Amino acid sequence: MERLASVRDPELGATITELGMVGDVRVEGGVAHVEIALTIASCPLRSHIERDVREAVLVVEGIDDVILSIGVLDPAAKAALMRTARALAQARAPQTSIPRRAPVVMIASGKGGVGKSSITANLAIALASTGRRVGVLDADIWGFSLARLLDITGEVEVRGAKMVPLERPYGRGSVSLLSMGHLADEKQALLWRGLVVQKAVAQFIEDADWSGIDVMVIDTPPGTGDIVMTLARLLPHMGVVVVTTPSRAAQHVAARAADFANKSHIRLLGVIENMSGFACECGKVHAPLGVGGGRELAHELGAELLAQIPLRDDVADGGDEGVPVALHEGDDGYFHVLAQRLWTLAQDLVPAGCTARLLDAIEYAVDQPSSS
Ligand SMILES: Nc1ncnc2c1ncn2[C@@H]1O[C@H](COP(=O)(O)OP(=O)(O)OP(=O)(O)O)[C@@H](O)[C@H]1O
Ligand SMILES: [Mg+2]
Structure with a gap:
């Protein structure tokens, strides 16, 4: 989870853990199984996020492979994610x-x-x-x-x-x-x-x-x-x-x-x-x-x-x-x-x-x- 916290959704400007996009994560015999939920199935940044997740997880010692299962957030979870993203963006905006x-x-x-x-x-x-x-x-x-x-x-x-x-x-x-x-x-x-x-x-x-x-x-x-x-x-x-x-x-x-x-x-x-x-x-x-x-x-x-x-x-x-x-x-x-x-x-x-x-x-x- 710590490694996943370094992966950002470039469009929403926050990490996938902050945004609640990470589901079940488990490691079995050197293989990490990671569930990620996107806002829409045809997310244009899907491959980008997949690549970053893979790279982040493979750094962990003892993990040789990553199996990703990609899902889609339900409307309620998506609305919550957008609220979180807005709050984070506002908290991080520069002082003017x-x-x-x-x-x-x-x-x-x-x-x-x-x-x-x-x-x-x-x-x-x-x-x-x-x-x-x-x-x-x-x-x-x-x-x-x-x-x-x-x-x-x-x-x-x-x-x-x-x-x-x-x-x-x-x-x-x-x-x-x-x-x-x-x-x-x-x-x-x-x-x-x-x-x-x-x-x-x-x-x-x-x-x-x-x-x-x-x-x-x-x-x-x-x-x-x-x-x-x-x-x-x-x-x-x-x-x-x-x-x-x-x-x-x-x-x-x-x-x-x-x-x-x-x-x-x-x-x-x-x-x-x-x-x-x-x-x-x-x-x-x-x-x-x-x-x-x-x-x-x-x-x-x-x-x-x-x-x-x-x-x-x-x-x-x-x-x-x-x-x-x-x-x-x-x-x-x-x-x-x-x-x-x-x-x-x-x-x-x-x-x-x-x-x-x-x-x-x-x-x-x-x-x-x-x-x-
Ligand atoms: N309601 C209107 N009735 C008549 N003329 C209008 C009206 N609104 C805008 N115009 C005229 O249309 C032209 C384009 O308007 P404007 O420059 O405000 O558009 P814009 O969307 O800012 O354009 P750009 O995308 O190039 O910045 C101007 O000549 C303006 O005077
Ligand atoms: Mg103009």
């Missing part, structure tokens, strides 16, 4: 300056151009309008766009070895943005790959001063590549919102983002359908990108359909001009209603009760220069 009481919401989709960045910008403004300090992380390293969308430009200051996001008042609150657009030019960022990009994302979280924010919204590049994986590892408390267009093709690709969320045990908060049909002056509803994809996807994922945002000139124009449409919307506007709903749902992401608040208060007090 993001206050514990501030929920983190990642806007993702499998597909490009579905409106993630437009939604991030408008959502941030709607959240700020009622007095919140909103942190926005533009994690789209190659395709950053939030500085333009929110019209927040300038140079990032470094204070006490931490980058300070650029803050701009919006409504009764403010938006603080950190984006590659503030640090490098587009051509430079395009040359970055793999580890360098992951490091940049990690720095945006670990080496930035996010203290004081009430909520964080993260814009991501399309797909579930390295950047999204890094975010999930660093911010296991976060929730994800999947954006799709009403077309069937987009819906299937968007489902991959949700599948990823499930595997990395981050919580799916819901689905947003963007670019839905719009009512024309001629009296008809036009739906050039199809109908129903968002609702179907939400149904398929057992998630809430948070909003259906129609195709609107003012969303596109607002983006081009750096004046997001949510600035002019009333409380009943699409993005304000969405912000209210998400704010409520996101409260489940933060550790409840007094402890988190107390810890935040202590950290804040310790960070202040002493007055004596």
